[in-house]
Amino acid sequence: MKSILFVDDEPFVLNSIKRILRKDRHRWETHFAEGGQAALNLLERRSFDLLITDMKMPSVDGFEVLSAAELLHPDMPRMALSGYSEKETHTKVTNLAQRFLDKPCDSEELRIAIQEALEGPDDLEAN
Amino acid sequence: MLQNEELRETLGKMDLVLSQIVESIVWTDGEGKVKWCNGSFDELTGKLRLFILGHPLTELLPLNCGDECGAIHPCEKILQNGEAMDSECRYIRNGNVFDLEIQGRTFRSRDGEKSAVFVIRDVTRRRLLEAQLRQAQKLESIGSMAAGIAHEINTPVHYVGENLRFIQESISEMETLFHQLLKGDDKPEPDSGLAKIHAIVENLDLEFVQEEIANAVGESLKGIAQVSRIVKSVKEFAHPGEPAMEPTDLNKIIKSTILLAANECKYVAEVVPELSPDLPTIPCIAGKINQVLLNLIVNAAHAIGDHLQERKSEELGKIEIRSRVEGAHVEIEISDTGPGIPEEIRSKLFEPFFTTKEAGRGTGQGLAIAQKIVEKDHHGELLFETEVGEGTRFIIRLPILQE
Ligand SMILES: Nc1ncnc2c1ncn2[C@@H]1O[C@H](COP(=O)(O)OP(=O)(O)O)[C@@H](O)[C@H]1O
Numbered sequence: 001m002k003s004i005l006f007v008d009d010e011p012f013v014l015n016s017i018k019r020i021l022r023k024d025r026h027r028w029e030t031h032f033a034e035g036g037q038a039a040l041n042l043l044e045r046r047s048f049d050l051l052i053t054d055m056k057m058p059s060v061d062g063f064e065v066l067s068a069a070e071l072l073h074p075d076m077p078r079m080a081l082s083g084y085s086e087k088e089t090h091t092k093v094t095n096l097a098q099r100f101l102d103k104p105c106d107s108e109e110l111r112i113a114i115q116e117a118l119e120g121p122d123d124l125e126a127n
Numbered sequence: 128m129l130q131n132e133e134l135r136e137t138l139g140k141m142d143l144v145l146s147q148i149v150e151s152i153v154w155t156d157g158e159g160k161v162k163w164c165n166g167s168f169d170e171l172t173g174k175l176r177l178f179i180l181g182h183p184l185t186e187l188l189p190l191n192c193g194d195e196c197g198a199i200h201p202c203e204k205i206l207q208n209g210e211a212m213d214s215e216c217r218y219i220r221n222g223n224v225f226d227l228e229i230q231g232r233t234f235r236s237r238d239g240e241k242s243a244v245f246v247i248r249d250v251t252r253r254r255l256l257e258a259q260l261r262q263a264q265k266l267e268s269i270g271s272m273a274a275g276i277a278h279e280i281n282t283p284v285h286y287v288g289e290n291l292r293f294i295q296e297s298i299s300e301m302e303t304l305f306h307q308l309l310k311g312d313d314k315p316e317p318d319s320g321l322a323k324i325h326a327i328v329e330n331l332d333l334e335f336v337q338e339e340i341a342n343a344v345g346e347s348l349k350g351i352a353q354v355s356r357i358v359k360s361v362k363e364f365a366h367p368g369e370p371a372m373e374p375t376d377l378n379k380i381i382k383s384t385i386l387l388a389a390n391e392c393k394y395v396a397e398v399v400p401e402l403s404p405d406l407p408t409i410p411c412i413a414g415k416i417n418q419v420l421l422n423l424i425v426n427a428a429h430a431i432g433d434h435l436q437e438r439k440s441e442e443l444g445k446i447e448i449r450s451r452v453e454g455a456h457v458e459i460e461i462s463d464t465g466p467g468i469p470e471e472i473r474s475k476l477f478e479p480f481f482t483t484k485e486a487g488r489g490t491g492q493g494l495a496i497a498q499k500i501v502e503k504d505h506h507g508e509l510l511f512e513t514e515v516g517e518g519t520r521f522i523i524r525l526p527i528l529q530e
């Protein structure tokens with residue numbers, strides 16, 4: 001099963017993602033890190049098939065999580081999910097993540113984005 | 128004789144010249160009875176010179192000076208104290224309001240008799256412009272925070288939306304289950320019944336759904352409450368408001384200002400409110416005090432933010448906000464763990480347009496306006512203590528009773 005790590009400083013956001021992806025529990029294994037520091041701790045120990053992180057977080061922010069992920073697990077696909085849609089953030093993110101999702105986003109949008117990231121072309125050989 | 132005529136002509140010229148001055152000039156005796164005035168004073172009072180000369184200044188200018196001068200007319204005060212004094216007053220004539228600035232000085236004429244000279248300036252227009260500037264700064268400060276406030280609202284909106292979709296999907300799947308249950312009762316078929324129900328329940332993950340629907344509703348309601356609190360604070364803040372003093376719960380204003388500034392603060396500092404539960408309501412202009420608070424809190428957040436960036440530190444700073452009673456005053460204290468204020472600029476802090484920030488982050492009006500609001504409008508004090516490398520503490524002292 002494919003594993004996904006979600007990072008957000010707001011626990012209610014993580015809870016809502018947990019609920020909405022319950023349907024997909026047979027195909028995706030979801031992990032949640034509350035805040036950037038918790039994410040770094042997890043990433044030091046293991047890798048995931050996909051990382052989705054909020055950008056603006058106190059102390060350790062999304063940029064640091066993405067940079068650390070790139071360093072520790074260069075092959076792990078990375079996605080940003082954020083309420084900020086400033087141009088500057090966008091361009092900064094495109095260097096660090098493959099995709100940028102705006103918050104609030106539709107759960108279907110999220111599901112499709114995950115699907116594309118996980119079951120993209122290079123997934124064929126795995127099956 | 129000729130000398131006398133020359134003298135009269137000179138006096139006439141002087142009178143003409145003095146009448147061209149916009150400010151009113153009034154000369155009174157020791158009792159405040161008018162001995163002479165210029166044309167501007169005639170215009171200000173709307174009276175003929177004939178009815179001015181010999182009449183007490185206090186009667187000619189019945190002032191409504193609010194709390195500042197108490198029951199005593201400022202001209203009376205100047206006569207009593209016998210020294211130069213400036214004061215500001217409000218004068219109402221035929222329903223028109225004039226803001227006046229009065230300067231006075233007593234002196235003795237050559238024959239030893241006590242006299243006084245008053246210069247009265249109409250500052251109504253200036254006050255109006257100042258009020259407009261203040262409102263502009265207020266809107267500017269909230270405007271610069273708009274993105275942050277939108278983000279604060281966006282987060283709950285995001286998870287409330289997700290939760291509602293989860294509830295919607297869960298309910299529609301539960302309907303399939305009920306449908307099957309009822310159908311199963313109706314006509315028992317070999318391949319339906321229990322097995323099918325089990326399959327649906329398994330797919331639905333009923334236990335999870337049951338528990339999570341309740342949580343999703345609970346968290347969504349909290350999210351909606353958060354959104355309404357923010358929207359309310361924005362409304363309260365942006366509203367120009369009654370300029371009148373009203374008994375106010377300062378703690379409430381502090382809390383709603385903290386909420387507004389949340390996005391400015393939370394990525395750089397932990398905000399720690401320590402609000403005294405015994406705070407009395409005090410007379411103040413709520414819409415102005417929250418402007419002062421916001422300016423001070425945003426300054427603290429900026430100071431800490433710059434400090435963190437300079438040291439490339441990830442550790443959050445701290446903004447402590449306290450309220451307490453100190454004798455006849457209520458004090459609100461906002462302290463930060465920023466870099467402190469360098470000695471060289473301390474004396475310039477309250478100057479309008481003094482700023483060390485780049486355009487877009489500050490225009491240098493925050494503290495100038497804050498001081499005016501606290502000291503002029505509320506007869507309080509705005510103080511600060513600072514230590515380079517340690518942080519800064521601003522203190523707002525407001526009288527519990529206005530005179
Ligand atoms: N808490 C603080 N810590 C350090 N410096 C401060 C603090 N508050 C104000 N200052 C300094 O005072 C200046 C003037 O502040 P202010 O009048 O609010 O204008 P602005 O914030 O737009 O610059 C700021 O630019 C900053 O240099």
Ligand SMILES: [Mg+2]
Nearest residue numbers: 422426489493
């Ligand atoms: Mg400021």
